[in-house]
Amino acid sequence: MPRVWSYMRVDLKFGDISGRWVDGLKTSPWLALIGSLINGPLRGKRRPGSAPIVQPASVAGRALTVVIAIMGFLACLTSGAVFMVSQSADEWFADISSEITVQVSPAEDNEIEKKVTLVSLFLAKQSGIVKVSPLSEEESGELLEPWLGDSDALSALPVPRLIAIEIDRESPPDLAVIRRSLESNFRGVAVDDHRRWKTELRTVTRSMVIGGFFVLVLVGAATVASIVSATKSAMASNREIIEVLHFVGARERFIAHEFEKHFLTIGIRAGLVGALGATFVFLMLPVVMRILSGGGLAAAEFKQFVGTAILGWPGYLLFGVVVIVIAVLCMVTSRFGVYRILKSYN
């Protein structure tokens, strides 16, 4: 067995179940790692006389670890989801902000193709425009298909032609100038900068992010309440240790420090378990999305609608923040708990 696993404690009980699969589980280094994260190092392997003053693996401590791990997982999951929604909303908004559409009305003299070409050439010369893509008659017709159906009547209608324009986001063109120039040079040409659509999208995405933050605040409050309550319960079970330390002449600061160390370790360990769980979920999410969307065109549409489902590294950094907050919360709660108990003796 590698040396790194040898001091780790695995308290998982398998009862009398036997078999190669179970034996494999018993010797699994991953289970040893999870066991060590939950239980801490082996009691029997420590240096004689160096036992931690605060009991490392009590029932209350284990319950606290489980509660913190679950709440940490939920907090990481929520913060990751909110971050991802915010990230996707920004991407959608950026995509739509980088496009404008020019609408060319059908000309009386049936020379619309020429007019589209001229307008496209004019637009291509303007600074701040990256790409000009005139849509063909068929492509314009396809856009109306969902409303009018696939019929010959479509070709008889005076359907306006569209020119999709991609603008340079770094140095965007002056749309007012372009609009004026087009209106003075061509008849029946209108510029649509998607302002209305952008406003609506901004409202929707902001609502989603605000809603997400609201959920995050609720989960955060529940996490704080659960951790504070569970830490207090664990502290109550350590009352005897505090009492004994107090009676053998330990200073308040010493006792508080011992408990802070203990609960900080529990907080970090349990918070890490929760964060690792959430990391696993977010790493698996793109795979799950790919399976759910079915692949091909459907997958592309699904991706366009819900985004890539890939959490960026700042999202994973958030998990670190969650772990730190949880650990500090445990530490501070235990400190107040110690002083509250000691106050009753003084």
Add this chain to the structure above:
Amino acid sequence: MIRFDNVGLRYGLGPEVLKDVDFHLLPGSFHFLTGPSGAGKTSLLRMLFMSLKPTRGQIHLFGQYCADLPSAERADLRRRIGIVFQDFRLLDHLTTWENVALPLRVFGNSEASYRDDVTDLLKWVGLGDRMTAYPEVLSGGEKQRAAIARAVIGKPELLLADEPTGNVDPNMANRLLRLFIELNRLGTSVIIATHDFQLMEQCDAPRLVLHEGRLEIR
């Protein structure tokens, strides 16, 4: 060393459980604290140990007036006192050796400086072969001796023992009494709270008798 002047104690708004307690104990003295159950022996011990404040009167320990001492100074005074609880109060997750060494550890001493002292003391109280045992496997007498060893390892000037023979057979009670007498010979002042008359008859020591909240020295 210990002076109680007109000390009274009541819990909440209840009647006074200790009334006008006056006594003065000299260094190196040996006393029994006795009285019927509920007479206030444990309360008096707790006041001696500064874990209970009197509702009136003054307590001086080692020449210092105890009321309103900052917590750090109270902790320093407690280091000069060893206490043996009736229910031992050994920490279950520490071995006998670690339990006994606990006071020195919290004083901030290095393990190397007390390793031999703890081992010698455990041998002296007859627990040489139980040093690595956890309290849950110790007998009542062994726990009591471990608790006494923990109380005296810091070489206290005052040793308080609350019913130290309450959980042991007469033979073990005699052995523990001899241990206290031996500690007293080495210079530690000893106060043993007990209502075991057999035990008190074996030692010609003054008795602090509590009766209906008042203290009398016999």
